[in-house]
Amino acid sequence: MTTTYTLIYPVELKNKAGDAMETITELQLKRFNGADMKAIANAKAKGEGEMMAVMLCRSASIPPSTFDQLDGEDITAAGEIAAGFIGRVQTTGSQ
Numbered sequence: 001m002t003t004t005y006t007l008i009y010p011v012e013l014k015n016k017a018g019d020a021m022e023t024i025t026e027l028q029l030k031r032f033n034g035a036d037m038k039a040i041a042n043a044k045a046k047g048e049g050e051m052m053a054v055m056l057c058r059s060a061s062i063p064p065s066t067f068d069q070l071d072g073e074d075i076t077a078a079g080e081i082a083a084g085f086i087g088r089v090q091t092t093g094s095q
């Protein structure tokens with residue numbers, strides 16, 4: 001199952017010479033498998049920023065260099081969708 005998130009601020013990918021190669025207008029977000037979950041959990045130890053980057057890169061199948069160019073508003077919105085794929089874990093003693 002995938003969910004499409006349309007970027008509010010499209011990202012123009014350029015080559016090393018600075019020429020436009022592709023414009024990304026949407027992200028196809030997929031559910032996580034075990035390898036994804038392990039990578040996200042390992043990234044969490046490095047901080048929330050790293051965890052968000054790994055989670056979104058894994059869900060959208062984009063490289064970190066593309067993540068770095070995304071607008072903060074798009075990262076937040078797409079990240080909320082991706083986080084929803086993980087679900088909620090009830091902690092011991094919670095109701």
